[in-house]
Amino acid sequence: MAHSSGLFISVIGGAALVLGASYGWTAREFRAAELDVLTDRVGQLERSNADWASKADQTSALEARLSELETELSAALQAAEDAKQAAMQPVAEPVQESATDPVIADASALEFGDPARGEEVFAQCRSCHQIGQGATDRIGPHLNGIFGRRAGAHDGFRYSEDMSMMGSDGLTWELDTLNAYLENPKALVSRTRMNFAGLDDPQDRSNILAYLRQFSASPQNIPEAAPTAQAREVELAPEVLAIVGDTDYGEYLASECKTCHQQDGSDQGIPAITQWPTEDFVVAMHAYKRKIRPHPVMQMMANRLSDEEIAALAAYFAQTE
Amino acid sequence: MKLNRRAFVGTGVAAATLSAPMVNAASHGKPKVVVVGGGAGGATAARYIAKDSAGEIDVTLIEPSRSYYTCFFSNLYIGGFRELDSIEHSYGTLASEYGINVVHDWATGVDRDAKTVALAGGGAVPYDRLILSPGIDFVDGAVPGWDVSAQNAMPHAYKGGSQTELLKAQIMAMPEGGTYVMVAPPNPYRCPPGPYERVSMVAHVLKANNPTAKIIIADPKPSFSKQGLFEEGWQKHYAGMVTRIGPDFGGDNVSVDPAAMTVDVDGEVIKADVVNVIPAQKAGLICEAAGLTEGNWAPVTGHTMQSRLDENIHILGDATNQGDMPKSGFSANSQAKVAAMAVRGALTGSRVFPAKFSNTCWSLIDTNDGVKVGATYEATDEKIAKVDGFVSQTGEDAALRQATYEESIGWYEGITSDMFG
Ligand SMILES: Cc1cc2nc3c(=O)[nH]c(=O)nc-3n(C[C@H](O)[C@H](O)[C@H](O)COP(=O)(O)OP(=O)(O)OC[C@H]3O[C@@H](n4cnc5c(N)ncnc54)[C@H](O)[C@@H]3O)c2cc1C
Numbered sequence: 003m004a005h006s007s008g009l010f011i012s013v014i015g016g017a018a019l020v021l022g023a024s025y026g027w028t029a030r031e032f033r034a035a036e037l038d039v040l041t042d043r044v045g046q047l048e049r050s051n052a053d054w055a056s057k058a059d060q061t062s063a064l065e066a067r068l069s070e071l072e073t074e075l076s077a078a079l080q081a082a083e084d085a086k087q088a089a090m091q092p093v094a095e096p097v098q099e100s101a102t103d104p105v106i107a108d109a110s111a112l113e114f115g116d117p118a119r120g121e122e123v124f125a126q127c128r129s130c131h132q133i134g135q136g137a138t139d140r141i142g143p144h145l146n147g148i149f150g151r152r153a154g155a156h157d158g159f160r161y162s163e164d165m166s167m168m169g170s171d172g173l174t175w176e177l178d179t180l181n182a183y184l185e186n187p188k189a190l191v192s193r194t195r196m197n198f199a200g201l202d203d204p205q206d207r208s209n210i211l212a213y214l215r216q217f218s219a220s221p222q223n224i225p226e227a228a229p230t231a232q233a234r235e236v237e238l239a240p241e242v243l244a245i246v247g248d249t250d251y252g253e254y255l256a257s258e259c260k261t262c263h264q265q266d267g268s269d270q271g272i273p274a275i276t277q278w279p280t281e282d283f284v285v286a287m288h289a290y291k292r293k294i295r296p297h298p299v300m301q302m303m304a305n306r307l308s309d310e311e312i313a314a315l316a317a318y319f320a321q322t323e
Numbered sequence: 324m325k326l327n328r329r330a331f332v333g334t335g336v337a338a339a340t341l342s343a344p345m346v347n348a349a350s351h352g353k354p355k356v357v358v359v360g361g362g363a364g365g366a367t368a369a370r371y372i373a374k375d376s377a378g379e380i381d382v383t384l385i386e387p388s389r390s391y392y393t394c395f396f397s398n399l400y401i402g403g404f405r406e407l408d409s410i411e412h413s414y415g416t417l418a419s420e421y422g423i424n425v426v427h428d429w430a431t432g433v434d435r436d437a438k439t440v441a442l443a444g445g446g447a448v449p450y451d452r453l454i455l456s457p458g459i460d461f462v463d464g465a466v467p468g469w470d471v472s473a474q475n476a477m478p479h480a481y482k483g484g485s486q487t488e489l490l491k492a493q494i495m496a497m498p499e500g501g502t503y504v505m506v507a508p509p510n511p512y513r514c515p516p517g518p519y520e521r522v523s524m525v526a527h528v529l530k531a532n533n534p535t536a537k538i539i540i541a542d543p544k545p546s547f548s549k550q551g552l553f554e555e556g557w558q559k560h561y562a563g564m565v566t567r568i569g570p571d572f573g574g575d576n577v578s579v580d581p582a583a584m585t586v587d588v589d590g591e592v593i594k595a596d597v598v599n600v601i602p603a604q605k606a607g608l609i610c611e612a613a614g615l616t617e618g619n620w621a622p623v624t625g626h627t628m629q630s631r632l633d634e635n636i637h638i639l640g641d642a643t644n645q646g647d648m649p650k651s652g653f654s655a656n657s658q659a660k661v662a663a664m665a666v667r668g669a670l671t672g673s674r675v676f677p678a679k680f681s682n683t684c685w686s687l688i689d690t691n692d693g694v695k696v697g698a699t700y701e702a703t704d705e706k707i708a709k710v711d712g713f714v715s716q717t718g719e720d721a722a723l724r725q726a727t728y729e730e731s732i733g734w735y736e737g738i739t740s741d742m743f744g
Contacts, residue, residue, distance in 0.1 A: 302697060
């Protein structure tokens with residue numbers, strides 16, 4: 003190639019600046035070029051130093067905000083505990099759910115319960131899942147080391163497509179996600195093969211979680227109740243589930259879904275959404291909205307849908323063939 | 324057969340080379356919608372109006388080509404991940420199943436008082452509402468030395484079909500160790516990550532067939548869409564192959580000589596084997612011919628996608644100046660549904676809901692290494708405004724990147740059946 007050395011210099015300079023890497027241009031003969039590269043490097047270093055300084059500032063700002071939030075959280079927890087106590091007083095008025103938040107967020111932090119009780123509750127799981135020494139996959143995968151495991155990622159087990167997809171999207175089994183899954187498996191993973199209706203009682207769930215935790219590596223490293231491990235199950239208020247969707251509106255809203263989800267119900271790369279039972283659909287969309295289900299596109303789409311809009315979509319999709 | 328649109332719009336000749344279909348302009352009660360351009364915006368709008376009005380509205384779609392080759396996934400064709408015929412779509416179903424009157428011709432002008440669209444093949448089609456979704460044309464003189472007459476020597480491949488095929492053939496014929504130069508466009512242009520996905524795909528084929536070849540991008544923009552993700556990918560998969568010359572090194576001062584196959588970057592002359600010139604862009608020429616542009620683009624209101632200069636005309640997709648949405652097929656498709664709803668509401672009194680828009684652009688960097696960026700939008704009086712968004716992260720694991728690529732395949736099937744039925 004007939005270049006003049008001037009271009010070489012700007013090309014190398016540009017490469018070092020923009021991509022910060024070697025580009026296979028051999029430029030040993032061009033001392034000037036080398037000089038330029040060095041000058042750029044120095045410039046780069048200076049810039050990255052400045053960067054670090056500003057990052058450090060940001061970090062301490064964030065830390066300050068975090069401790070603020072922690073304080074707020076413990077105040078909220080205290081308030082919730084007080085409210086609970088108050089609710090248990092026979093004479094007290096029942097606690098009203100906030101009218102604007104249809105999802106009953108359990109304000110008390112998730113905690114591990116009693117592993118011995120959990121073992122009893124686990125009896126109903128044993129027909130499909132083994133746990134402990136020598137456990138192998140049966141109808142369901144064995145559950146040793148379940149904490150911290152990617153969903154659908156245990157080698158050699160054939161998961162449902164939905165479970166594998168959730169895993170690739172980033173679902174990992176932690177205290178909060180396991181809790182949500184145990185409460186309502188299909189709310190988290192629509193077409194999971196796990197044929198189990200879910201455990202309604204939060205106490206049962208925290209007991210079983212305590213039991214499972216014993217079979218994960220270094221259980222002491224699994225936080226008891228980290229500030230982020232708040233209950234996030236999508237327990238929908240009955241009035242939200244009772245909304246009768248406007249199918250005309252649903253049809254318009256659904257046109258947005260159909261850019262990606264095929265209307266003929268095929269599910270290559272992207273799951274099908276036609277013919278969903280209304281309630282499953284509603285619960286799933288709320289789970290995206292609350293960011294329990296992973297997947298950035300769906301979280302974003304669900305985020306701006308109101309309860310009425312979710313109901314409208316559900317009503318529309320339920321009637322599609 | 325590819326025809327030069329400029330010749331058409333400029334002179335109206337060469338119409339004889341198109342079969343001039345019968346256009347039924349006779350009035351019979353039903354409201355009439357005419358859609359110009361059968362791409363991501365136009366095909367979707369025509370289909371939704373015809374489908375949802377269930378025969379109450381006459382829909383005519385004017386589109387010169389019998390096949391629409393999507394620009395989306397055309398880079399994957401260059402990279403060898405798709406066959407050309409897998410990105411080709413016909414208008415047959417729109418005509419047969421939705422009863423749309425598909426007219427293969429160019430629209431050459433709009434008489435906004437008489438409310439008719441003139442065709443290159445002669446005659447005029449009346450409308451009650453007109454939808455324009457003509458995509459882009461190139462700004463004259465944007466890259467000195469280049470004009471559409473040079474598009475065979477230096478293809479843009481920024482409109483689908485033969486240009487894409489030509490560019491790929493040129494890349495495959497590059498001599499060992501040869502040089503591919505891309506002249507990247509300034510903002511705003513169709514598909515912000517498009518040029519960089521293309522570079523990834525060119526690098527992918529060259530790595531397999533011609534690993535000592537070089538890719539140079541002359542870029543007038545200081546930064547570009549998903550830059551961190553692309554640069555990470557180029558470094559990982561194609562180290563040493565890609566050089567980008569930004570404006571700080573003269574990437575904004577480029578001219579070309581198609582006869583000599585050279586590119587002049589800020590006074591330095593590069594001899595190249597393939598030159599992919601993607602010039603600055605503007606609304607498809609019909610918008611200007613209809614007097615609907617301000618500057619290079621056609622301003623619209625986001626509530627209905629109506630032209631700000633004529634309430635009987637809705638404009639979609641790349642041609643518009645609407646606010647925050649990128650010029651993408653996904654955006655055009657999303658805007659088409661808002662326009663279809665508004666048009667039906669105006670003509671038949673059907674219900675109209677508040678406009679919602681969204682966009683997600685997937686890009687492939689290498690085999691099973693897909694990334695995406697997306698956002699949701701709403702209409703304000705001033706513009707289409709971004710509400711929320713996300714972008715893939717650098718350092719994501721292989722499973723997620725593969726899932727993202729597979730998702731893009733699903734999206735392609737979804738959007739093309741949403742456009743063409
Ligand atoms: C390389 C590349 C990659 C891309 N990748 C993606 C992607 O991954 N995702 C994505 O969402 N978008 C992508 N895009 C962008 C996408 O192709 C466009 O944004 C989209 O096609 C715009 O739709 P439109 O309706 O405005 O125009 P088009 O789809 O271009 O349709 C315009 C139609 O109008 C017709 N027409 C023009 N003038 C006239 C006239 N006077 N009379 C009659 N008909 C006329 C044309 O023949 C054409 O068929 C990509 C683009 C490129 C170039």
